[in-house]
Amino acid sequence: MHALSRAAGVDVVVVACPPGSSARVTSLLAPVAGRCEVHVVEGAPDRQGSVRAALDRVPGDVDVVLVHDAARCLTPPAVFADVVRAVRAGARAVVPALPVTDTIKQVRGGVVVGTPDRRELWAVQTPQGFDAALLRAVHADPPAGLAVTDDAGMVEAAGHEVLVVPGSEHAFKITRPIDLLLAEAVLAGHAPERAEEAP
Numbered sequence: 001m002h003a004l005s006r007a008a009g010v011d012v013v014v015v016a017c018p019p020g021s022s023a024r025v026t027s028l029l030a031p032v033a034g035r036c037e038v039h040v041v042e043g044a045p046d047r048q049g050s051v052r053a054a055l056d057r058v059p060g061d062v063d064v065v066l067v068h069d070a071a072r073c074l075t076p077p078a079v080f081a082d083v084v085r086a087v088r089a090g091a092r093a094v095v096p097a098l099p100v101t102d103t104i105k106q107v108r109g110g111v112v113v114g115t116p117d118r119r120e121l122w123a124v125q126t127p128q129g130f131d132a133a134l135l136r137a138v139h140a141d142p143p144a145g146l147a148v149t150d151d152a153g154m155v156e157a158a159g160h161e162v163l164v165v166p167g168s169e170h171a172f173k174i175t176r177p178i179d180l181l182l183a184e185a186v187l188a189g190h191a192p193e194r195a196e197e198a199p
């Protein structure tokens with residue numbers, strides 16, 4: 001939240017929190033509430049529902065929306081600024097991403113059934129940025145039968161182009177215990193990767 005509230009171009013933040021935790025989350029956000037407009041809403045059991053609940057709380061006059069994972073809490077402010085800039089420059093959907101370094105296999109029933117060309121595989125991060133009207137439209141009429149793991153996937157399934165901008169190694173998702181160790185090491189020893197911030 002500190003990085004987000006310091007990012008150029010971010011004026012309003014809506015946090016989707018677990019049901020029953022809004023009072024606690026609101027108090028945790030008090031230190032950043034002075035820097036931008038902050039709202040807290042209760043999320044849903046799935047990602048799509050939580051994003052929709054947050055989107056419903058975004059003021060109607062906002063024209064660019066970023067969807068960000070709290071688990072990517074070390075994302076440098078410059079990544080937010082880059083994504084906003086790309087949307088403002090005309091892209092209607094933008095994702096930060098890095099090329100994968102592992103070889104990725106497609107596996108079915110414990111057996112490899114394919115090896116996609118690694119040169120075409122990118123690991124997608126957040127914040128994902130959208131023209132607000134487009135994001136509202138795909139959430140109002142989500143593509144059927146899609147295993148939704150990100151908002152850009154919904155936009156892509158609806159037939160729209162999604163632009164890729166450079167992501168950041170610091171934007172990793174803190175999900176597994178080893179990610180927490182990495183986050184602690186980053187916080188203990190490293191300056192932010194890129195220092196661009198709002199004036």
Ligand SMILES: C[C@](O)(CO)[C@H](O)COP(=O)(O)O
Binds near residue numbers: 071123126149173
């Ligand atoms: C949006 C995302 O971070 C892109 O990599 C990812 O899909 C989120 O997955 P999660 O299972 O909702 O953490």
